[in-house]
Amino acid sequence: MTELTKAKALWIYETMVRIRRFEERSIELFQAGELPGFLHAYIGEEAVAAGVCAHLTPKDQITSTHRGHGHMVAKGLRYEGMFAELYARRTGYCKGKGGSMHIADQDLGVLGANGIVGGGIPIAAGAALGIKLKGGKHVVVSFFGDGASNEGAFHEGINLASVWKLPAVFVCENNGFAESTPRATHQAVRDVADRAKAYGIPGVSVDGMDPAAVYETAGEAIARARKGEGPTLIEAKTMRFLGHYVGDPGTAYGHDKEVVKWKKRDPILAFGAFLEKKKWLAAKEREEVRARVNAEIERGVEFARGSPEPDLSDALTDIYASL
Amino acid sequence: MTELTKAKALWIYETMVRIRRFEERSIELFQAGELPGFLHAYIGEEAVAAGVCAHLTPKDQITSTHRGHGHMVAKGLRYEGMFAELYARRTGYCKGKGGSMHIADQDLGVLGANGIVGGGIPIAAGAALGIKLKGGKHVVVSFFGDGASNEGAFHEGINLASVWKLPAVFVCENNGFAESTPRATHQAVRDVADRAKAYGIPGVSVDGMDPAAVYETAGEAIARARKGEGPTLIEAKTMRFLGHYVGDPGTAYGHDKEVVKWKKRDPILAFGAFLEKKKWLAAKEREEVRARVNAEIERGVEFARGSPEPDLSDALTDIYASL
Amino acid sequence: MREILFREAIVEAMAEEMARDETVFLLGEDIAEFGGSYKTTVGLLEKFGRERVRNTPISEQGIVGAALGAALMGLRPVAELMYIDFSAVAMDQIVNQVAKVRYMFGGKAKTALVIRTQGGAGRSSAAQHAQSLEAWFVHVPGLKVVMPSTPRDAKGLLKSAIRDDDPVFFIEHKLLYLQKGPVPEEDYTIPLGVAEVKREGRDLTIVATSSMVGKSLQAAAELEKEGVSCEVVDPRTLFPLDKETILASVRKTGRLLITHEAVQRCGWGAEMAAIAAREAFDHLDAPIVRVCAKETPVPFAPKLESHVIPNKDDVIAGARALLETA
Amino acid sequence: MREILFREAIVEAMAEEMARDETVFLLGEDIAEFGGSYKTTVGLLEKFGRERVRNTPISEQGIVGAALGAALMGLRPVAELMYIDFSAVAMDQIVNQVAKVRYMFGGKAKTALVIRTQGGAGRSSAAQHAQSLEAWFVHVPGLKVVMPSTPRDAKGLLKSAIRDDDPVFFIEHKLLYLQKGPVPEEDYTIPLGVAEVKREGRDLTIVATSSMVGKSLQAAAELEKEGVSCEVVDPRTLFPLDKETILASVRKTGRLLITHEAVQRCGWGAEMAAIAAREAFDHLDAPIVRVCAKETPVPFAPKLESHVIPNKDDVIAGARALLETA
């Protein structure tokens, strides 16, 4: 069993705050018309990214999704490069060519957000294969949503990982909706974790609003993977607090009603309270975290704003390594 | 429970013989160089097609595979048109344009063999949707192999059928091999039937060498589907007695060893013995069946041989309904 | 004539055909309560109910396969793929199944279905949400391919597509949805396979598809001021292709510019150029010019995106270059 | 020089690169004990073991995705798709992931991988096992596309493809596997992006790909007897394309025939024709001729199949027509 130490708990708390604040600030900037494209906010689901990534080193890899900012922050990407990417600046993680849905940084073990639902899952299997073939002890975590678990890529990717016993962990962030489509109308299975049975691998459902629970469950799966015992499917039951994308009020499909009860379980508030009870983090210290994060956020935004736009010639580089 | 009447039992027996003889004769013709393309023989698996199709009317639909002749015969397609198709004649079910892997006849409820492994599964879901929308009481049976159950199309098609509670039955003919790849190396799940759990539908494993068992299991699933209770995944454990395609000796990958024990359970011999014990079919009558089928076979072959080849102009028809 | 949005024209076309023919139904991701990502199915759930306006799981192979299966049973499904980029997920069903069953089955198959999708750049949606992939589908015998450029065409062509007995791949452009234009109130259709001369001219022919039609008309208006008279032809359906109308224009003007939003290499414009170079060889006074996207994935940065996607000025520059060559 | 089969050349290329570089490994359906459907991996399991010669489940999205993931980790996977027709199943991974990650990630991504596949008609394999789909992949920035026509080219190009840092889509023709040809014994590579003049000539240029190269050489030999001198150019890689070599030939002969096995409309020949019509406009003495497959799914009947697929006589007829026009 993976014990949650004070240091890890504080890291998780701060990471959740860092994710939340990144998203809140991005939304402001987006609504102010400063950011092009569109955004899918991770707010409400922070416990999943933070609880899982607490186990990962920079050499461990993740694949992410359209709703990927949370994973990036938790995996150690810096605000500067992330904001710069959202601002489409040259200093962004993808030089402004990728944007919100394609942030990546192989140096920090991020194999990319992905605009194709489910698209990262086979890639994660492949990265795990790569690690295995190279004899490494690292793992790959693939994040995706409940909706993604209906894509063929989910099936093929996990099946491959299971027959090859790859060091991969598949984390389904089950927020009950695929865009506007409630889970009950897009899959008839009781828990997404049950799908593990189709691959002969362990499947675990966990409370995705509780970072300690996520941390523990992920810890076991990741340890299994590191030991060469193969993949696990984790389902974290969670909820996005906002619409599918920034601008979607969520009213058309009952999300607005559903979300009310989930907000009462805000992972940051709940975990903050838990830490206070444990005497690991006082209310005042929470404010310090917040202030520190805010300062960092503003540095990130300033960095991005002050960064140059790409040159027109950048449009035609990075297509090939060599021609 | 679906009782196996004498009439049904005799139909199943004769159907198995009809399949076997069709395949044996096709192989002869192929080896004599009379048939172009390639063939995947169904020999050994006859109990599945016969046991399932015994429940179907011409208005019930099936989708089939590259190894489809057995399904076609069981679904009522005539030797004439089938041989003519293998001979690439104009009188074939597809006017010689489809060949072994694409035989189809919508009038008899055959939505096509398919050269794409898994490709028929979403189509079956769609046909079941079509039936449901039209208010019909018919069902769709989709046949496919163990290998196919690793394709994304399997996952997407069955999930769709399950959320829409469509009148479909998915029959996995688990013969333990996908071409040369043994099942244990292509999927880690114990039984393919376990994959039903990923869709919240019943999954049943049945002895695919025993037509009575297949008949019973399929009967329940089909009845469920007709009643509007949604799809079932049936796994029939079986074995092809020959290589993957005609010409593959099966020696490279251990099939030759594996098949030895299965041949002892030849469904035609075993079911013949069962019928004899039941006093439903004497040894002499078995010979009559065989003779009758053989005569029919030869009529089919003669028909095909005597049929005209397509005209060159046929190459460019049937691409569009109208232009 | 009343003016409505392109996306409203799409909604109307489906509403009318669904009212007219009860075998028509819709399936796709988030097309029900949500009314579609680009609001092209708004109100249809309310009008026609959940059986005929079906939200699907995120399963593009499933969507297209289901459409085909239902079509084989005699229905007329209209499947939506949210972005043309996602057609890649469903490519097997589109190309190996939908397009080929009629032929493989010797003609005995009902395949009256429409796959509606949305493509093109211009919203900073980056490389996986902004492609123009029409050439892939034109390359596949068995499919018909439609790319409307105006609300009027969108409605008339979609109605024809739904009534057509062949599979139609119907591509809408994300930037056109909010364009307004005159659309007749009475029932009408526009046949597949008929191009339209959107503007008459003498000096050169611009063959433009989808979003490039409007940009070409703007370019033509500017060039007019310089005394250059452009004819703008919109093929509207890329297959079947109305070669006659296009070639008649080329023979008249002697100069051809082809423009589309897809990347140039192996884009549809290559086929158009090859046809014109062959069938109007003696009438061409100058080499054919193609004005297409630069050969790169679509970048996120708006500055780069508008750099790689052809615009009015690129058309003007192309036209000038075309007129300067002997 | 010793002669070996095309398929043996493929095996040798992989064996040598695997011996040379231990990051190279293979994955695909039935490539291990079975040695591949067309025997292009025979003996490699024995030489390199099960870790580096990996049988996969029937999961084309999985295969390509896994190749990409492994490449991102610094390996050099060579993935086999048993038939090019099945690339449709994996299209999303090929086009939206493999081809684009380098660009989307701003250049920071290792994507050294090869997708080997097999295409073309001629064995009565019908519509889902006989396509020629190269144009799709040429249309996708980020991919390189190779189509060898001889054992020597196959080996040299495959070795280059494996060493290349970009994703290479490598298309072998099923009918070529059993063709024998001279292949050097010593280590050699053939660079991507370099065409080869397979036969020199004066009167017309035939640009031919894959299986059409051999047929074109036969046609050229026959035409020679009539006093017609054909130059046959094999681009070998469709992207990057060696335009210089091809256009130099066209400028010399003034006449161009393009031939491939894919259907004509929106095939690669359209691009080639558009390029030549533009860049050699003043040198063309006659309209460009394309000799391609008829626009239909591939039929099963051998008689129909050989009717729709272009052959030597079609090339000869095309050449004659080309020479007759002014």
Ligand SMILES: Cc1ncc(C[n+]2csc(CCOP(=O)(O)OP(=O)(O)O)c2C)c(N)n1
């Ligand atoms: C292949 C593909 N199909 C559809 C979409 C459009 N799309 C983007 S996000 C989304 C919903 C995803 O739902 P889920 O996987 O549950 O993730 P969530 O948004 O809930 O985090 C859809 C349908 C896409 N991007 N890719």
Ligand SMILES: Cc1ncc(C[n+]2csc(CCOP(=O)(O)OP(=O)(O)O)c2C)c(N)n1
């Ligand atoms: C999409 C696709 N991938 C691969 C193939 C090649 N192929 C044809 S049959 C076959 C094995 C199928 O195995 P299974 O589904 O178990 O059916 P079986 O042959 O055992 O009846 C393969 C790999 C194909 N036809 N289609």
Ligand SMILES: [Mg+2]
């Ligand atoms: Mg979700």
Ligand SMILES: [Mg+2]
């Ligand atoms: Mg099998």
